[in-house]
Amino acid sequence: MSGFDKVVNSYEAAMAGLEDGMTVIAGGFGLCGIPENLIAEIKRKGTRELTVASNNCGTDDCGLGILLVDKQIKKMIASYVGENALFEAQMMSGELEVELTPQGTLAEKMRAGGAGIPAFYTATGYGTPVGEGKEVKEFNGRPYILEEALQGDFSIAKAWKADRYGNLVFRMTARNFNPMAVTAGKIAVVEVEEIVEVGELSPDEIHLPGIYVDRLILGSFEKVIEQRTVRSA
Amino acid sequence: MALTRDQLAQRVAQEFKDGYYVNLGIGIPTLAANFIPDDMDVILQSENGLLGMGQFPLDEEVDADLINAGKQTVTMVPGASIFSSADSFAMIRGGHVDLTVLGAFEVDCQGNIASYMIPGKLIKGMGGAMDLVAGADNIIVTMTHASKHGDSKLLSECTLPLTGKACIKRVLTDLALLDIEDGKFILRERAPGVSVEEIVALTSGELVVPDDVPEMKF
Numbered sequence: 137m138s139g140f141d142k143v144v145n146s147y148e149a150a151m152a153g154l155e156d157g158m159t160v161i162a163g164g165f166g167l168c169g170i171p172e173n174l175i176a177e178i179k180r181k182g183t184r185e186l187t188v189a190s191n192n193c194g195t196d197d198c199g200l201g202i203l204l205v206d207k208q209i210k211k212m213i214a215s216y217v218g219e220n221a222l223f224e225a226q227m228m229s230g231e232l233e234v235e236l237t238p239q240g241t242l243a244e245k246m247r248a249g250g251a252g253i254p255a256f257y258t259a260t261g262y263g264t265p266v267g268e269g270k271e272v273k274e275f276n277g278r279p280y281i282l283e284e285a286l287q288g289d290f291s292i293a294k295a296w297k298a299d300r301y302g303n304l305v306f307r308m309t310a311r312n313f314n315p316m317a318v319t320a321g322k323i324a325v326v327e328v329e330e331i332v333e334v335g336e337l338s339p340d341e342i343h344l345p346g347i348y349v350d351r352l353i354l355g356s357f358e359k360v361i362e363q364r365t366v367r368s369a
Numbered sequence: 370m371a372l373t374r375d376q377l378a379q380r381v382a383q384e385f386k387d388g389y390y391v392n393l394g395i396g397i398p399t400l401a402a403n404f405i406p407d408d409m410d411v412i413l414q415s416e417n418g419l420l421g422m423g424q425f426p427l428d429e430e431v432d433a434d435l436i437n438a439g440k441q442t443v444t445m446v447p448g449a450s451i452f453s454s455a456d457s458f459a460m461i462r463g464g465h466v467d468l469t470v471l472g473a474f475e476v477d478c479q480g481n482i483a484s485y486m487i488p489g490k491l492i493k494g495m496g497g498a499m500d501l502v503a504g505a506d507n508i509i510v511t512m513t514h515a516s517k518h519g520d521s522k523l524l525s526e527c528t529l530p531l532t533g534k535a536c537i538k539r540v541l542t543d544l545a546l547l548d549i550e551d552g553k554f555i556l557r558e559r560a561p562g563v564s565v566e567e568i569v570a571l572t573s574g575e576l577v578v579p580d581d582v583p584e585m586k587f
Contacts, residue, residue: 163456165417166440168433191454216494219440224492239416240458240500247455260462260503263534266495309417310434314452359433364439367425
């Protein structure tokens with residue numbers, strides 16, 4: 137049974153093997169459901185020339201944004217740049233290569249990457265800069281573009297709970313890209329708020345089976361809120 | 370008078386129907402949630418993975434794990450559900466969302482929309498907008514009719530990189546409600562107190578003005 141125990145006890149062990157020039161797929165949407173401490177470990181390691189695929193690149197001082205500060209990212213694959221001045225500035229100056237990818241296409245690229253599907257057709261982006269240079273095929277009279285799947289040397293993700301086998305449960309909208317990100321990494325590293333013993337999770341409540349998870353670590357999270365919006369009672 | 374942000378949101382909400390699943394973009398579209406009629410049930414889809422988005426939380430209800438696509442803290446209504454981004458866009462791309470409302474920089478009379486970047490000046494990214502316009506049949510674009518300098522944003526051909534091609538059929542601006550049919554804008558309604566002449570002067574794409582163009586009612 138120990139062969140299925142995915143738990144590692146240090147962030148160093150969690151990210152062991154990450155090398156310059158690798159591709160990392162990261163879960164999270166904005167700062168919600170991001171693997172905070174795994175990102176911090178990449179910053180600490182100083183790994184460079186990374187290609188990172190994630191919906192956003194955090195903010196100037198949070199999330200993946202902290203990897204931009206020391207220019208550890210060579211290429212970013214993301215759908216949204218807004219709210220991150222450093223990302224926009226490095227993109228405009230050409231220092232950072234950016235592949236702007238529609239959000240749904242990005243999610244599907246990760247899903248396909250994890251599911252062994254090399255490419256798929258989608259109408260999203262046809263006739264726009266996203267479709268330039270891509271194969272077009274008509275189905276039922278409508279043009280679609282061919283988008284290729286995405287796989288990472290590593291994927292880093294955040295879940296709420298896990299058992300030692302790496303069976304994962306996500307919480308509210310912190311789920312977002314995390315399940316697909318996990319499946320698309322050759323080495324999938326997940327940090328969670330709670331690790332329970334095997335058998336404590338009901339098979340029906342597991343959102344993502346542990347077969348996709350290689351390393352699991354218990355973290356503590358700051359959970360920065362990007363836009364705290366409240367109503368008055 | 371040009372419509373206020375609230376009036377734009379109110380006019381958008383008049384397009385809602387009981388039983389509609391609606392995706393509201395960031396900004397004015399989101400405000401439309403405040404004007405859902407009491408006798409109507411509308412479920413809001415947020416593309417980061419939430420169906421059944423509720424109002425903003427009370428201070429003590431704020432939860433960092435529960436946000437909308439604009440990264441604002443929100444709540445869930447009874448009957449809400451949570452899913453991954455891949456599932457979210459399966460709903461969107463698969464045409465399961467009844468109405469999509471989003472903003473734009475430019476729209477043209479071919480139904481093209483530009484909303485995600487201004488080369489050399491501004492890069493926002495398309496977020497989910499490209500998937501939304503490709504997947505939805507029923508889309509309303511909300512925008513100002515012209516720039517602060519009086520340049521029309523309703524063009525014969527978009528000048529900025531496109532978010533979607535030939536996909537927009539209805540545009541609501543601060544001055545007018547227009548449909549797009551056969552390569553022309555059709556003026557359907559005007560903002561209270563705004564004349565047809567003002568709208569004509571600020572519409573650069575081909576515009577058809579029917580005999581009767583009623584004022585919007587609120």
